[in-house]
Amino acid sequence: MTVDFETAADPFRRELLAHCYRMLGSLHDAEDLVQETYLRAWKSYGKFEGRSSVRTWLYRIATNVCLTALDSRAKRPLPFDLSGSASEHDPLTQDHEIPWLEPIPTDPAAIVTERESTRLAFVAALQHLPPRQRAVLILRDVLRLSAAETADELDMTVAAVNSALQRAHAQLEDLTEDQVVEPADAKPLLDRWVTAFEAKDIPAIIGMFAEDVVWEMPPYPQWYRGPDMVAWHLANQCPAVPHGARMIGTEANGQPAYGLYLREEDGVFRPFNLQVLEVRGDRITRVSSFFDLTLFAKFGLPSTV
Template sequence: MTAESVRTSEPEFERMVAPLRAELHVHCYRMLGSVHDADDAVQESLVRAWRNFDKLTDRAGLRPWLYRIATNRCLTLLETRRRRELPVDLSPGAPLTDIAWLEPYPDADVRGRAPDARYEAREAVELAFVAALQYLPGLQRAALVLRDVLGFSARETAELLEISVAAANSALQRGRAGVEARLPGRSQRRAPADDDEIRELARQYADAWEAGDVSAIVALLSADAKYSMPPLPEWYEGLPAIREFLLGGPLRYRWRFLLSSANGRPAFGTYLWEEEREVFAAMALDVIEVRDGRIAEVVSFLDPGLFPAFGLPTELSS
């Protein structure tokens, strides 16, 4: 790219790419399961796109071109980064969020569905769905996301992955089978939960925690609810187990909750009272999953370092 072409095309590149940055970042997050890895993938993809922008003669093809670059960058990262451990012997019902590097995602606009996609955009950024993707080989993961989440056609997917249509379809079917095995029935379209109902349920949950009322907390949970605390390996399932855990540990202390959102779901910054400093200190980011009017899962990420990305303070006064 010459100096003259740089001066000419830079404003055009920035103007055309700006509306696509957020969706590219979500795409890389789905592929990699990590916000930080997605940051790197998007940055490197846009640098590569900028360097080759003068070769893109059809500006209308910018979006699929960027997705091809970003997807290939994610596949390269998956191949070259140190292989990460995956829990392979999950007991029945174990939370799929039992993956050490999985991170919650600060919400973008995740409403709606692409015309030819199988998944609602919000459903396709759920923690459990993103976790299930991490068990798939890279090519299967990419084919499923491009087809079932983003709604690209078989031909377009093959072109983006630079493989044959038959190979793309084969990767898609294997990817669907892999996700279905870990999330039975989740590929079927479901009516979206009512946002007002979810917000009210979240408010009641926070109030119950701040009151230290274990009965009120448990009353908001489904009978088969799960409670996990990445990166700790311990997790709990069912009302008796969760009730016993809460009474034996967390509810011996004072808490404050601040509402946020992550992965298209309600989330809370949770703060533990520190007597010596007389402040509530950041403890964990809790993401809740609501199904059929009850809280079906709580994933408590024990990492206060996440709070700034979610617009949450690191401590609260009394």
């Protein structure tokens, strides 16, 4: 019996979104490219001969759709990737010309390996690779395809795949996967984070930081390193006032995240930014605050509190 396209293809939609996100570094772009993938697959499903699984066939289409899209798109960085850390003398300015890396909601059903392969540091590092190297590394290391399967997906030779993977590993050799801490393990720390941030208790906030903590805020290119500089930023540049903020927990890129709301003159708390935290042990090592307020709806966060 012939299985209809929707029944055969729909179970893979979420993992294809994660795949396109790793390739592009953008939730919005990934959603568009998954739609393009399914449109192309639907049009050609009648010619699908079943020589590979439907999943492998869809990944081949999605990867090629992503590679085509990357021909006309710049890489998506985080502020940390662009320059040295800022000081008190650097003005805080926004740059909307840069296509910044975006966070993605974590799939609650995702296995641990998938959550690790979408964390911000990993996806940001992928953006430094040429598109085809990026695809090879994802197909080999994340999806665990063989060199032969990867070569078939990308119309490359096995030797070319192995060479591209070796070069990708060399460029990413400093990136480690052993610093991921699941949100449940960090719950006491995160509870203190919410309490301290809503009260704007700066000593309590910086007391949770690692010595090399990074604080970044796309679309602001400026970023800060170390508890003292973050404390200066919060005291002098953050508009929140004590007990004038509310935080709603979510999860992004397999990491704890919070929608931050500030109280406005009418007493209503409205979105300010989306914080994504990186935790190592009992310390917060990085806070990436995204000021793209369209992300609140993508994460199922309310428009007001």
